[in-house]
Amino acid sequence: MENAYLPDVVEIAAIRDETYDTKTFGLRFVEPARWEAFQYRPGQFVEVSLFGVGEAPFCLASARDGADTFEITVRGTGSVTDALHNLEVGAQLGVRGPLGNGFPFDEVKRRDILFVGGGIGLPPLRPLIWQVLNSRGEFGKVTVLYGARAPADLVYKDDLERWRARDDVEFMVTVDVGDESWTDNVGVVGTLFPKADIEPQATVAFVCGPPIMIRFVVRDLLSMGLAEEDIYTTLERHMRCGVGKCNHCLIGDKYVCKDGPVFSYRQMKTMMDPG
Numbered sequence: 001m002e003n004a005y006l007p008d009v010v011e012i013a014a015i016r017d018e019t020y021d022t023k024t025f026g027l028r029f030v031e032p033a034r035w036e037a038f039q040y041r042p043g044q045f046v047e048v049s050l051f052g053v054g055e056a057p058f059c060l061a062s063a064r065d066g067a068d069t070f071e072i073t074v075r076g077t078g079s080v081t082d083a084l085h086n087l088e089v090g091a092q093l094g095v096r097g098p099l100g101n102g103f104p105f106d107e108v109k110r111r112d113i114l115f116v117g118g119g120i121g122l123p124p125l126r127p128l129i130w131q132v133l134n135s136r137g138e139f140g141k142v143t144v145l146y147g148a149r150a151p152a153d154l155v156y157k158d159d160l161e162r163w164r165a166r167d168d169v170e171f172m173v174t175v176d177v178g179d180e181s182w183t184d185n186v187g188v189v190g191t192l193f194p195k196a197d198i199e200p201q202a203t204v205a206f207v208c209g210p211p212i213m214i215r216f217v218v219r220d221l222l223s224m225g226l227a228e229e230d231i232y233t234t235l236e237r238h239m240r241c242g243v244g245k246c247n248h249c250l251i252g253d254k255y256v257c258k259d260g261p262v263f264s265y266r267q268m269k270t271m272m273d274p275g
């Protein structure tokens, strides 16, 4: 049996600045055979270890395409993330994963798909958005709504332009506070709902972002008439083992690391209040 605590070694192949506090790292397995075994689905995550510093979970932020690298997008908030930001191309890290359940995909085919991302909540949605767009004919209407605090907080600017340019996606972006160069929407991401043509009964929503944003967006979606089981989000909890052994991330009878981090709103409600 493989040791779930033993990381594989990856090398930083590329680093891209997303914002003033967020970077995307392209990572390549040192042993190519491990890349073959590293089959993942959007919504899953990895535990990344910096030797001598510590370990932290990050969602898989790129779709598995022809490349031999995968991406994580990291906001510097503490010891591991700040140390990661100080590394350069060629540095080696440990990676355990893929971990967790991932988003439903085949199960939501033929439905309308609504993505709602807030700030650093776009990374878990990004590979799913591309997976849906790469199978565009198998879905109904696709809508991508993205909000950030300010223009300087928007991540994946290349992807945003590619989604905006497509005529088979409704794409809108908004910021809480604009600047002198901003000519697009201003307001929290929920202010985009009336502008988007959403058919509640036909729609499955994927919502990722800060907890406060998720709370308001879910409330809006429910009041629009989306079903509780058609709203999916990812939960962030402090984690240790990442594989359902240490009880660190337990909510009710569910391990966020193993049974999640993706849950429907219906599942989340039951976990928080099993009563």
Ligand SMILES: Cc1cc2nc3c(=O)[nH]c(=O)nc-3n(C[C@H](O)[C@H](O)[C@H](O)COP(=O)(O)OP(=O)(O)OC[C@H]3O[C@@H](n4cnc5c(N)ncnc54)[C@H](O)[C@@H]3O)c2cc1C
Pocket (backbone or CB within 6 Å): 045, 054, 055, 056, 057, 058, 059, 060, 072, 073, 074, 075, 076, 077, 078, 079, 080, 081, 082, 120, 123, 124, 235, 236, 237, 238, 239, 261
């Ligand atoms: C499944 C999952 C996926 C994640 N994906 C991403 C991602 O794609 N990109 C990204 O930038 N971050 C992501 N995170 C959050 C990231 O793991 C934490 O920011 C990271 O663990 C912080 O480690 P640190 O050592 O740098 O900070 P620390 O020095 O440990 O802490 C810095 C501050 O962050 C708080 N903190 C630490 N961990 C968490 C946490 N899990 N949730 C809330 N607050 C925390 C601490 O209380 C402290 O205030 C994810 C978390 C989970 C559980």
Ligand code: FES
Pocket (backbone or CB within 6 Å): 238, 239, 240, 241, 242, 243, 244, 245, 246, 247, 248, 249, 250, 255, 256, 257, 258
């Ligand atoms: S992190 Fe150990 S059980 Fe989830």
